[in-house]
Amino acid sequence: MIPKHVVDEVRVRADIVSVISATVTLRRRGSSWVGLCPFHNEKTGSFNVIPTKQIYHCFGCGAGGDVFTFLQKTRGVAFIDAVKELAAQTGVVIEERQLSPEETARLNRRKDLYDTCEAAARWFETTLLVGRDGAPGRAYLEKRGVTLDTAKRYRLGFAPEGWNNLENHLRKEGYDLDLLLRAGLIKKQEERQTTYDVFRGRLLFPITDDRARPIAFGGRVLPGADKEAPKYLNSPGTEIYEKSKVLYGLSYARNAVQRKDRLIVVEGYFDAVSLWQAGFEEAVAPCGTALTAQHLEMVRRLTTKVVALFDTDEAGINAALRSLELFLAAGVQAMRLDLPGAKDPDEYVMKNGAAAFEERLTKTEPLLELVIRRVLDRHGASAEGRARAVAELVPTLRKLSGTVRDITIRRAAGWLGVPEDEILREVGRAPQDAPQTPAPARWTPDKDLAHLIWLVVHFPNEVKPIMATVEDPGLVSDRSDVLQAIARCLAGQTLPDVLAWAETDAPDIARVLASAAASPDLYRLEAAAFACRGILAGMELRELDARIRRITREIEHGATTGDKSSYMSRVVESATLNARRVVLQKLLNRKARAEG
Ligand SMILES: [Zn+2]
Structure with a gap:
């Protein structure tokens, strides 16, 4: 673990605006920087970065946090890695505190x-580039038209034939x-009690x-090679590799994806x-699996067009x-690429060149349109056919929500030649088996x-000295977590620290705090103390009024039942409350x- 003062120093030194700018285009607006939120789909910028508070906040979806949270959420890295990465960039030296034995082990x-x-x-790389055993690999690369530069860029390698080449080499290295x-990298042969390299002659x-x-x-x-051998073989999942979360080539493609x-x-x-x-640096491949929701989640942070x-x-x-449902749910538009006369992009681009491929890229069509056309083909373009096509598409459309749903329905209506209202009506008709649960307020x-x-x-x-005079915190809020958040701010904790606490203990308060930080100036510094006194007076006054009403009722009741002692004490209390009320009212x- 990294000591807190070091984390704080890294946070101060890492400029949150420039870190977030690497992912989100930001424009200055007053003391904030504003851009399109990377956490939800939007057309207008609700995403605010507030450098003075070292936090970001989205008014649209409520996402918020500091520079570390941002890296964690956009890149899927752990907190400690986010800190280390920024520490390295800002030149902060990290001396880690003693880890627990379990942490160290993990x-x-x-x-x-x-x-x-x-x-x-x-080792694979060296074998391919210069190794004596790498000749078949080099010959194959040449045959496929892959240059040495490309091979180096992707660190392509070669595993020669033989059962234990890699194992022997790596064991020698310790x-x-x-x-x-x-x-x-290797597997056990249980019966013969031996091991063998997973990759051989590949x-x-x-x-x-x-x-x-x-x-x-x-x-x-x-x-x-042996006809029995599968054409492609992939590493099994490990503690550091989950194929549903990795796209081949994405670490090299990231910048090009954002640029294009x-x-x-x-x-x-x-x-x-x-x-x-x-020259198409924005290409990636899933590793022997179909695209998953996790893949698209990673993609959406970089672009909404696939x-x-x-x-x-x-x-x-x-x-x-x-896959269309996945794309639609992720808010990513899928475009279908057609490559006539070639079985894959490799063959197409090798045969026809880059310009021809670029030309194909200008002729893509939305996958949604293709699917709708096929569904229509099946049902025919008559009024009845269209109605059946709508019925077939409704379950897909129902899985969407928000603006993604609105836009998709509008497009679908256009392609189907059916009024938007008609589709909306069908989609809105709640299916029997899926009761809608309202989102918590x-x-x-x-x-x-x-x-x-x-x-x-x-x-x-x-405002601290004024808040210190509050005798009954219940007047401020009946929620202990709200009071706790206020107390933490007043005790001098930085906003990122308070947010980090609230994130786990009181998420809706984290949102309210970040939203306050991102809100435009309500008061000037000189007016702050006075404003605070006024707000507290207003809170107290409301409570006072409620008590006065209650006592007035009790006095009236006492007058009719003739309970003298309690009647007198109520009258005295009422007078005291009313005196206090006059003071508060004057202040207000x-x-x-x-303010007027
Ligand atoms: Zn958002």
């Missing part, structure tokens, strides 16, 4: 796996058997994580590699319909409390004049 286990995969990648097994594509570290491999057999605002998804490693070689090949035979259309403070929280967030030092009048 970290070391992962680190060992990264090291092992890196060592394997290096990696033990258990590690090689856990990294998915061209290797290292699969990397978001920091371009090899975590797994994909291997292609060479032509002329599109991602090309291809099926094979060779497709991604030869597109890169042809270009992919979808088969147009019946089976292909059914597969496309399934968001907690929002009333105006006084919202203003008080704003003051506490912006001018803690000015002064405040109203000052």
Whole structure:
């Protein structure tokens, strides 16, 4: 673990605006920077970065946090890695505090796996580029038209024939058997009590994580190999590799994807590699699996446009319909790429060149349109056919929500030639088996409390002495977590710290605090103390009025029942409350004049 003062120092030194700018285009607005939220789909910027408070906040979806939270959420890295990365960039030296034995063990286990995969990648790479055993791999690369530069860029490698080449090499370098097994590089032959290399006689594509570290491999057999051998072989899942969360080539493609605002998804490693070689750096491939929701979640942070090949035979259309739901739910538009006369992008670009491929990219069509057209083809364009087509598409449309749903329905209506209202009506008709559960209401403070929280967030030092005079905190809020949040701010905790606490203990308060920090100036510094006094007076006055009403009722009741002693004490109390009321009212009048 990293000591807190070091985390604080990294946070101060890392400029939150420039860190977030790497992902989100920000424009200055007053003391904030504003852009399109990377956490929800929007057309207008509700996403605010507030450098003075070192936080970001989205008024649209409520996402908020500090520079570390941002990296964690957009890149899927752990807190500690986010801190380390920014520490390295800002030149802060980290001396870690003593880890618990379990933490150390876990970290070391992962680190060992990264090291092992890196060592394997290096050996495969060297074998391909210069090794005596690498000749078949080099010949194959040449045959496929992959240049040496490209091979180096992707760190392509070669695993020669033979059962224990990698194992022998890595064991000599000090990696033990258990590690090689856990990294998915070798396997056990239980009956004969032996082990063997997973990759033999294959061209290797290292699969990397978001920091371009090899975590797994994909291997292609060479032509002329055993017919039984699968054409492609991938590493099994390990502690550091989950195939549903990794896209081959994404660590290299990230910048190009953002720059061109599109991602090309291809099926094979060779497709991604030869597109890169042809100048299309924004190409990635899933690692031997269909696209998952997690993939699209990663993609959506970079772009909302995905270009992919979808088969147009019946089976292909059914597969496309399934992936369409994923795309629609993720708010990512899927565009279908058609490559006539080629079985894959690799073949197309090798045969026709980059310009022809670029030309194809201008002729993509939305997958939704393709699916709708196929459904229409099946049912016919008559009024009845259209109605049946709508009925078939409704279950898909129902899975969407918000603006994504509105836009999709509008498009679908256009392509189907059916009024938008008609589709909306069908989609809105709640299916019998899926009861709609309303989202839990968001907690929002009333105006006084919202203003008080704003003051506490912006001018803690000015309002602290006044808040210290509050005798009954129940007047401020009946929620202990709200009071706790206020107390933390007044005690001098930084907003990121208070948010980090609230994030786990009181998420809706985290949202309210971040929203206050991102809100425009309500009061000037000089007016803060006075405003705070006024708000507290207003809160007390409301409570006082309620008590006075209650006592007045009791006095009236006492007068009729003739209970003298309690009657007199009520009258005295009422007089005291009314005197206090006059004081408060005067203060509020002064405040109203000052603001008026
Ligand atoms: Zn948002």
